[in-house]
Amino acid sequence: MSILTVGSVAYDDIITPFDSRERSLGGSATYFGLAAQHFASVNLVAVVGEDFNLADEELLANKGVDLTGLEKVEGKTFYWKGEYMANWNDRVTHDTQLNVFEHFKPKLPDNYRDCEYLFLGNIHPSLQGDVLRQMSTRPKITALDTMNLWIQHTRTDLLEVIKQVDILLVNDSEAMMLSGQMQLVEAAKTIGRMGPSTVIIKQGEHGALLIQGERLFSVPAYPLCNVVDPTGAGDTFAGGFLGYLAKTGDHSFENMRRALVYGSVMGSFTVESFSIDRCAAIGLEDIEKRYAAFVELTHFLA
Amino acid sequence: MSILTVGSVAYDDIITPFDSRERSLGGSATYFGLAAQHFASVNLVAVVGEDFNLADEELLANKGVDLTGLEKVEGKTFYWKGEYMANWNDRVTHDTQLNVFEHFKPKLPDNYRDCEYLFLGNIHPSLQGDVLRQMSTRPKITALDTMNLWIQHTRTDLLEVIKQVDILLVNDSEAMMLSGQMQLVEAAKTIGRMGPSTVIIKQGEHGALLIQGERLFSVPAYPLCNVVDPTGAGDTFAGGFLGYLAKTGDHSFENMRRALVYGSVMGSFTVESFSIDRCAAIGLEDIEKRYAAFVELTHFLA
Numbered sequence: 001m002s003i004l005t006v007g008s009v010a011y012d013d014i015i016t017p018f019d020s021r022e023r024s025l026g027g028s029a030t031y032f033g034l035a036a037q038h039f040a041s042v043n044l045v046a047v048v049g050e051d052f053n054l055a056d057e058e059l060l061a062n063k064g065v066d067l068t069g070l071e072k073v074e075g076k077t078f079y080w081k082g083e084y085m086a087n088w089n090d091r092v093t094h095d096t097q098l099n100v101f102e103h104f105k106p107k108l109p110d111n112y113r114d115c116e117y118l119f120l121g122n123i124h125p126s127l128q129g130d131v132l133r134q135m136s137t138r139p140k141i142t143a144l145d146t147m148n149l150w151i152q153h154t155r156t157d158l159l160e161v162i163k164q165v166d167i168l169l170v171n172d173s174e175a176m177m178l179s180g181q182m183q184l185v186e187a188a189k190t191i192g193r194m195g196p197s198t199v200i201i202k203q204g205e206h207g208a209l210l211i212q213g214e215r216l217f218s219v220p221a222y223p224l225c226n227v228v229d230p231t232g233a234g235d236t237f238a239g240g241f242l243g244y245l246a247k248t249g250d251h252s253f254e255n256m257r258r259a260l261v262y263g264s265v266m267g268s269f270t271v272e273s274f275s276i277d278r279c280a281a282i283g284l285e286d287i288e289k290r291y292a293a294f295v296e297l298t299h300f301l302a
Numbered sequence: 303m304s305i306l307t308v309g310s311v312a313y314d315d316i317i318t319p320f321d322s323r324e325r326s327l328g329g330s331a332t333y334f335g336l337a338a339q340h341f342a343s344v345n346l347v348a349v350v351g352e353d354f355n356l357a358d359e360e361l362l363a364n365k366g367v368d369l370t371g372l373e374k375v376e377g378k379t380f381y382w383k384g385e386y387m388a389n390w391n392d393r394v395t396h397d398t399q400l401n402v403f404e405h406f407k408p409k410l411p412d413n414y415r416d417c418e419y420l421f422l423g424n425i426h427p428s429l430q431g432d433v434l435r436q437m438s439t440r441p442k443i444t445a446l447d448t449m450n451l452w453i454q455h456t457r458t459d460l461l462e463v464i465k466q467v468d469i470l471l472v473n474d475s476e477a478m479m480l481s482g483q484m485q486l487v488e489a490a491k492t493i494g495r496m497g498p499s500t501v502i503i504k505q506g507e508h509g510a511l512l513i514q515g516e517r518l519f520s521v522p523a524y525p526l527c528n529v530v531d532p533t534g535a536g537d538t539f540a541g542g543f544l545g546y547l548a549k550t551g552d553h554s555f556e557n558m559r560r561a562l563v564y565g566s567v568m569g570s571f572t573v574e575s576f577s578i579d580r581c582a583a584i585g586l587e588d589i590e591k592r593y594a595a596f597v598e599l600t601h602f603l604a
Contacts, residue, residue, distance in 0.1 A: 086484075182388075185525050206508040209525060218599050220520040223487050223511060257602035295604045297520050300559035302597045 001246040002041045004139075005032045006106050006131045007121020007235070008078050009046040009070070013095075014229055014274060015083035021229070024275035025056045027078065028121035028145065031232035033065040034276050035239025035266040036119075038287060040246035043112045045069035045131070049076040049100040063280060068109045075100040088227055089204065108134040117246040119238060120144040120165070125157040132164055141251060143167035143242055144196075145234070151177050163195040169238055171202045184209060185216065198256065200241070202234050210253075210260045217257045220298065222268035222290065229274045233267040236279055240266030265290045303548040304343050306441075307334045308408050308433045309423020309537070310380050311348040311372070315397075316531055316576060317385035323531070326577035327358050329380065330423030330447065333534035335367040336578050337541025337568040338421075340589060342548035345414045347371035347433070351378040351402040365582060370411045377402040390529055391506065410436040419548040421540060422446040422467070427459040434466055443553060445469035445544055446498075447536070453479050465497040471540055473504045486511060487518065500558065502543070504536050512555075512562045519559045522600065524570035524592065531576045535569040538581055542568030567592045 007028035014021050029046040036042045043066045052072065061067055078101040081094040106127055113136040120128040122145045132142070144165040150158050151174060158178075162168060168191055176182055179190035188199040188211035201209040207220040241256075241263035248255055265287055272278045309330035316323050331348040338344045345368045354374065363369055380403040383396040408429055415438040422430040424447045434444070446467040452460050453476060460480075464470060470493055478484055481492035490501040490513035503511040509522040543558075543565035550557055567589055574580045 183528075203508070206505070207522070216525060216599055217602070218522040218525065219602075220509065220522065223518060223520065226485075254603065261602055292604070295602075297518055298600050298602075299604070300519070300521075300563055300597075300600075301556065302594070302601070 001117065001249060002043055002115045003036050003117040003119060003242055003246050004043045004045065004108070004112050004115035005029050005036070005119040005121060005239075006045040006128070007032060007119075007123055008101060009044075009048050009052070010078040010080055010101075011051075012079075012231060012275070013081040014231055015081075015094075016229055017084065017086045017088075019228070019274075021274040024229075024231075025059070026080070026231055026275060028123075028235045030060070030276060031235035031270065031279070032119055032121060032239040033060065034063060034279050035236035035270070036243035036246070037064050038266070038282075038284060039240070039243030039262070040117070042066065043069055043109075043115060045106050045108060045112065047071040047073060047100050047104045050074060052077050059276075059280060069107070069112055071104075071107070073100050082231070084230060088230060106131050106134070113137075116140045117242055118142045119242050120161070121235065122147050122150075125150050125154050125161045129157065129161045132161065141166050141242065141245060143169060143238065145169045145238060146174065148174055148177060159194060162191075165196050167198040167200060168196040169200045169202060169234070171204065171234070175199070175201050185211060200260070202237060204230070204233070208237065208260060208264060210256055212253055212256070215253050217253075217260060219260050219264050219294070222264065222294065222297070224293075225268045225272050227271045230271050231274075232276065232279075233270045236270040237263040237267035240264070261291060261294050262287070264294065303419065303551060304345055304417045305338050305419040305421060305544055305548050306345045306347065306410070306414050306417035307331050307338070307421040307423060307541075308347040308430070309334060309421075309425055310403060311346075311350050311354070312380040312382055312403075313353075314381075314533060314577070315383040316533055317383075317396075318531055319386065319388045319390075321530070321576075323576040326531075326533075327361075328382070328533055328577060330425075330537045332362070332578060333537035333572065333581070334421055334423060334541040335362065336365060336581050337538035337572070338545035338548070339365050339367055340568070340584075340586060341542070341545030341564070342419070344368065345371055345411075345417060347408050347410060347414065349373040349375060349402050349406045352376060354379050361578075361582060371409070371414055373406075373409070375402050384533070386532060390532060408433050408436070415439075418442045419544055420444040421544050422463070423537065424449050424452075427452050427456050427463045431459065431463045434463065443468050443544065443547060445471060445540065447471045447540060448476065450476055450479055461496060464493075467498050469500040469502060470498040471502045471504060471536070473506065473536070477501070477503050487513065502562070504539060506532070506535070510539065510562060510566060512558055514555055514558070517555050519555075519562060521562050521566050521596070524566065524596065524599070526595075527570045527574050529573045532573050533576075534578065534581075535572045538572040539565040539569035542566070563593060563596050564589070566596065
């Protein structure tokens with residue numbers, strides 16, 4: 001089963017309380033793709049500039065990520081410089097250079113248009129809408145990620161695209177902002193009435209919530225991991241989640257529970273290194289081992 | 303099986319973002335006792351003043367909490383006035399009047415001295431030590447709660463008493479402060495080397511962690527509850543936890559997992575009302591129903 005992801009490919013300069021890394025490969029499509037490819041084949045639509053390293057392209061290709069949809073255009077690749085504060089929760093953006101991303105218009109190769117799983121990464125909602133219009137068939141599952149910027153400034157566009165998706169992924173403050181509700185379960189129910197039958201609330205170091213109507217599932221973050229760089233945790237979380245759904249083809253709530261745990265597993269690996277280093281280095285055995293650790297971490301006798 | 307709890311009985315004035323309540327029955331021993339009595343018989347040692355309401359005494363007694371150890375002395379009952387901010391996490395103390403609590407010296411009735419389960423509520427560590435010295439036999443399980451005040455200002459006394467207990471309950475910032483570690487699992491391991499074989503880290507709206515050597519268990523907070531007043535959630539959590547251990551007599555890690563869920567169940571009821579209202583109103587059927595909701599909330603196919 002194929003997953004199509006549309007989002008950013010970027011170079012990030014990252015500063016953490018303990019270390020820093022320059023020109024580290026990042027972007028929502030990169031992180032999502034490298035996580036999801038452990039479970040299913042991935043088609044990627046994004047744009048990069050002339051400075052994009054061949055080694056990075058090869059890394060993605062060697063992992064089986066289809067790059068037919070990766071446009072290369074004149075100019076420089078999207079660049080972000082950010083710093084994590086001592087508590088890891090506060091993040092300061094020092095610089096954002098959209099570069100080639102400024103005029104990005106996603107163009108889906110013909111053979112991507114019937115993908116059965118679609119992940120709309122965190123980009124302008126009108127671009128997310130463009131992608132939906134280019135699909136020849138409605139995907140079995142469309143999941144969408146967004147952020148405070150779009151919720152505040154492009155709310156109409158966002159609501160229009162949210163209406164058409166099955167799963168919305170947001171963090172807790174975004175869920176509150178989008179819904180106007182302070183309580184997370186109420187927020188998810190309100191969002192559910194906007195379109196998505198399933199709402200996933202990402203809570204960073206506190207795990208994630210899966211909400212579908214009256215049904216609720218909670219998974220903690222993996223408390224043992226040694227946080228090096230949280231960048232990309234949310235996108236690899238989405239990659240693990242949607243990847244597992246695509247692999248199994250089972251969209252029941254029971255299977256979405258497992259998918260949420262696989263998402264948490266992928267997120268937990270991502271934060272253990274800068275960039276995609278750890279996520280690209282692991283194999284299925286590592287993933288299954290950590291999944292088992294989540295069972296050990298959360299289960300008790302009913 | 304009997305549990306002995308030593309702590310405070312208080313009157314609280316509580317202000318929340320939505321409501322307020324004056325002279326609401328509170329205190330660590332009150333909350334702990336009313337939660338634990340659902341599982342085992344409870345002996346309470348605390349002090350109150352002449353203003354202590356007969357109705358409150360009867361409420362505790364009618365719930366089966368043994369009040370032989372409740373001293374009544376000249377003066378007024380411990381009083382606290384606090385306000386919760388809009389995010390529920392920040393709490394401001396407007397007033398604290400120790401009153402009769404200022405000269406409180408716990409005196410254990412003879413028939414309390416061989417209790418097999420002991421909960422040392424959040425009071426001055428030297429008083430916690432006094433209680434330990436009055437026990438005629440070492441309890442099967444001694445659990446201790448403390449706070450930033452004692453960690454900062456009476457560290458030597460605290461370390462002396464921590465050395466002698468089996469289980470320490472703290473919140474995340476207290477765990478970091480006590481251990482000097484920023485990462486919770488590392489913090490718990492450091493605390494483990496101070497004496498307690500088991501460390502419980504309370505994370506409020508984010509649940510709780512149980513740590514015993516290399517073993518870890520995480521339970522979320524119950525996301526559906528309608529928060530009215532968080533006061534006492536930590537003490538009722540401890541009451542559910544230790545109550546279940548006393549009821550079952552099984553101190554294995556597997557059973558502590560279940561105990562932690564019962565603790566979370568009791569905490570989730572407590573926050574649904576001011577004071578002990580909800581915690582005193584529920585029965586075993588409500589408790590089991592919510593335990594089942596925690597199973598539904600957390601389990602997935604291994």
